[in-house]
Amino acid sequence: MPDSADNETEESHGRRAQLRERNRLTLIEATLDCVAEIGFARTSVSTIIDRAGLSRGMIHLHFNGKDGLMDAAVQHASDLYYQNLYMLLEKVRPSAWPQERIEAVIRSDLSETILNQNNVRIWYAFRGEARERQSIRSFSDTRDDRLRGLLFQAFLTITRASDAHDPAQIARDATHGTLAILEGMWADYLIHPDAFDRNEACRIIFRFLSALFPQHFDLRGAIADPH
Structure with missing residues (x-):
């Protein structure tokens, strides 16, 4: 039989691991909150630890400094975006038509879960730093390979089925056009959050797509x- 001391050691290790992960996530969430409220430039180590209620040393322990924490924060924000998208895509039947996957992308991007004042402020703050920081740019690029690839493959299936001339080019144009319109909707929401109409935004994008397909x-x- 296993020694009780061994069991206590395993439980102790487990509790410490949970505490480390909780502290790590607390710092990331505090960083994102600060970026949303006061912007990237004004978000300092002091503001982060005050919000998180943790010591300054925790940032170095978990992230090797502020830069590492900022990189982890933007990656976390990106992960949350894709978690919501994949959750909607899971509701689409595996055998569904490709246009149903495209609709899921659009509705996810414009949903209250994703498109809200907190997230918009975070993403525009990070994009302001993207030119100087490759690590941030890779997670805040509207031409993100995962999103662009998902849309492109769906549009390519549609164009190939319709026997269109140069289906790959049409699929690329439709992909970039859809992403550009979505980006415009985010900019509109940033400036006019109270007047923004999600249903109207969806309808405008579907009008564009219905003209193409x-x-x-x-x-x-x-x-x-x-x-």
Whole structure:
């Protein structure tokens, strides 16, 4: 039988690991809150630890300094974006038409969970630093490979099925056009959060897509069966 002291040691290690992860996440969330409230430049180690209620040494212990913490914070924000997106995509049938996956991307991007004042302030603050920091740019780029790849493959399936001339080029144009419109919606929300209408924003994007692919989209979204 295992020694009781060994069990206590394992439990102790487990509790310490949980505490380390909790402290790590607390620092990341405090950083994102500070960036949202006062901006990137004014977010200092002092403001972060005051918000987190932890010691300055914790930042060095978990992140090797402020730069490492900022990198971890923007990656965490990106992970939350994709968690919401993948959760919506999981509700789309594996055999679903590609336009249904595109609709899921649009509705996720414009959802209250993702498009809210806190997130918008965070992302625009980080993007202000993206030019100087590759580590930040890689997680805040509207041409992110995961998002762009997901849209491109869906549009490519549509264009190939329609026997369009140069389907890859049409798919690329549709991908960049969709991302550009979504980016414009975020900018509009940043400036006019109280007047922003999510349903109208979705309708505008679907109007653009229905003009390109009338058999696959209408003003309400994806046409489940284009035949």
